Amino acid sequence: MSVDSIYVHKMWNDNELSKMVPGGIPFQMLSDAGGKVGAIYGIYDEGEGVNTRGRFIIDPDGVIQAFEVLAPPVGRNVMENLRQIQAFQYVREKKGTEALPSGWKPGKASLKPGPDLVGKVWEVWKTDMAFD
Amino acid sequence: MGKEIKAGCARPTGGPVGKTDAKTETKNDNQNTVREVKAMIQVGKKAPDFIAPAYSKGKFTSVQLSEFLGKWVVLCFYPGDFTFV
Numbered sequence: 001m002s003v004d005s006i007y008v009h010k011m012w013n014d015n016e017l018s019k020m021v022p023g024g025i026p027f028q029m030l031s032d033a034g035g036k037v038g039a040i041y042g043i044y045d046e047g048e049g050v051n052t053r054g055r056f057i058i059d060p061d062g063v064i065q066a067f068e069v070l071a072p073p074v075g076r077n078v079m080e081n082l083r084q085i086q087a088f089q090y091v092r093e094k095k096g097t098e099a100l101p102s103g104w105k106p107g108k109a110s111l112k113p114g115p116d117l118v119g120k121v122w123e124v125w126k127t128d129m130a131f132d
Numbered sequence: 133m134g135k136e137i138k139a140g141c142a143r144p145t146g147g148p149v150g151k152t153d154a155k156t157e158t159k160n161d162n163q164n165t166v167r168e169v170k171a172m173i174q175v176g177k178k179a180p181d182f183i184a185p186a187y188s189k190g191k192f193t194s195v196q197l198s199e200f201l202g203k204w205v206v207l208c209f210y211p212g213d214f215t216f217v
C-alpha cells in the first residue's frame with residue numbers, strides 16, 4: 001500500500017515489476033490517497049507525504065501480532081517476515097502452551113513455559129541457538 | 133477478493149472504516165497549538181479496518197481489510213511506486 005493511485009500501480013506492475021516477478025505481483029496493490037490509512041497505522045510521514053516502510057502481521061481474528069517500520073532507504077528482509085508468520089502460526093496452533101525463543105525457526109526447539117521452567121531456561125536453551 | 137470498480141476520471145479513494153480509537157486533542161499552549169495524537173497501533177490489539185482501491189492482475193477492485201478475517205494478512209506500506217527499493 002502506498003499513496004500512489006491504482007493507475008500508477010498498474011503502470012509500475014505492468015512495465016517494471018512484471019519483469020522481475022513472472023506474471024506480475026500476485027497480491028493486491030492498494031492505494032492510500034493522502035496517507036489516511038498510513039496515518040492510523042502510525043507510519044505516514046506528513047512532511048514527505050508518503051507512507052514509510054511499515055509492515056504488519058495480522059492474525060485470522062484481525063489482531064496485530066507484529067509490526068516493523070523502516071525508513072525509506074532500506075528494504076525489508078522477506079525471510080524474517082516469513083519466519084515471524086511461521087512463528088505466530090505455530091504459537092496460535094499450540095494455543096499459548098509453547099513459546100518460541102530468540103532465533104527460533106521451524107524445526108528448532110520451542111519452550112514450554114511453566115513453574116518447572118522458571119530459572120531453568122539455561123539448561124534447555126543455549127545462546128548459540130539464537131544464531132543459524 | 134473485493135468487488136471490481138470502474139476506472140473513471142475521479143481518482144478512487146478509500147480510508148479508515150468505523151470508529152478509530154485515535155483521540156486528537158488540541159491544546160492551546162501559550163501561542164503554539166499543540167496537537168497530540170494517541171498511538172493506537174499495538175500488538176495484541178485489533179488492526180484498524182479500512183477500504184482501499186486496489187490493482188491486481190489487470191483489474192481495479194475495492195478491498196476492505198475485514199474481508200480477510202479468517203486468514204493471515206501481511207499489510208505492507210512503502211513510500212512510492214518506482215522509488216527503487
